[in-house]
Amino acid sequence: MPADDVDRIVSAWRRERPDLDVTPLEVLSRVSRLARRLDLARGRAFSGTGLESWEFDVLSALRRTGAPHEASPGQLVTETLVTSGTMTNRVDRLLARGFVERHPDPADRRGVLVRLTAEGVRVVDAALTQLLADERELLAELEPAEREVLAGLLRRLLRPFESGPA
Numbered sequence: 001m002p003a004d005d006v007d008r009i010v011s012a013w014r015r016e017r018p019d020l021d022v023t024p025l026e027v028l029s030r031v032s033r034l035a036r037r038l039d040l041a042r043g044r045a046f047s048g049t050g051l052e053s054w055e056f057d058v059l060s061a062l063r064r065t066g067a068p069h070e071a072s073p074g075q076l077v078t079e080t081l082v083t084s085g086t087m088t089n090r091v092d093r094l095l096a097r098g099f100v101e102r103h104p105d106p107a108d109r110r111g112v113l114v115r116l117t118a119e120g121v122r123v124v125d126a127a128l129t130q131l132l133a134d135e136r137e138l139l140a141e142l143e144p145a146e147r148e149v150l151a152g153l154l155r156r157l158l159r160p161f162e163s164g165p166a
Contacts, residue, residue: 006030031154038138045134049127054080056131058090059099059124062116070115072105099123 006029013022042053051059061079062069071079077087091114094100099120105111116124139147 004030006033031157041134041138042131045131046127048130049123051123051127054082054090055094055097055099056124056127058087058094059116059120060128062100062114063121063124063128068115069121070103070113072111072113076114094120 006026009029010022010025013020013025039053042056046053046056057080058076061076062071065071073084073087073091076091077084080087082090091100091102095102098117100114101117102112103115105113142150
């Protein structure tokens with residue numbers, strides 16, 4: 001395989017700090033760089049629908065709940081890994097765009113539920129369709145079996161983070 005930027009970084013660290021085992025960089029620097037590239041690619045995928053990545057995160061969390069596509073703000077915080085204050089701001093902004101509405105929670109008189117509007121469903125579905133097409137193209141470099149192996153390895157690396165406190 002031809003060298004990439006991470007190979008050059010690792011080589012430089014080995015030269016400068018031969019006393020350190022820098023092999024974790026060979027995996028995790030690639031994951032980090034790939035995550036940044038994927039964030040940028042997702043931004044491009046969503047630009048056709050006028051969504052920001054954070055908007056897609058919240059709308060898709062609601063869409064995945066199934067009809068009537070609603071959740072408490074606390075559930076959305078858990079799904080999107082942001083603070084409750086951030087979520088309040090995000091819901092307010094999505095409300096202003098007509099993508100969500102707030103309703104009283106019938107199970108908790110003090111609580112509210114956030115529900116997707118028909119426009120919210122339409123826009124998140126369009127964004128998901130574009131995202132999947134773009135991500136399929138990004139993964140075309142890998143054979144189906146390689147994708148399966150990679151997904152399994154990444155799952156193993158991610159599991160400890162998801163089983164503990166955020």
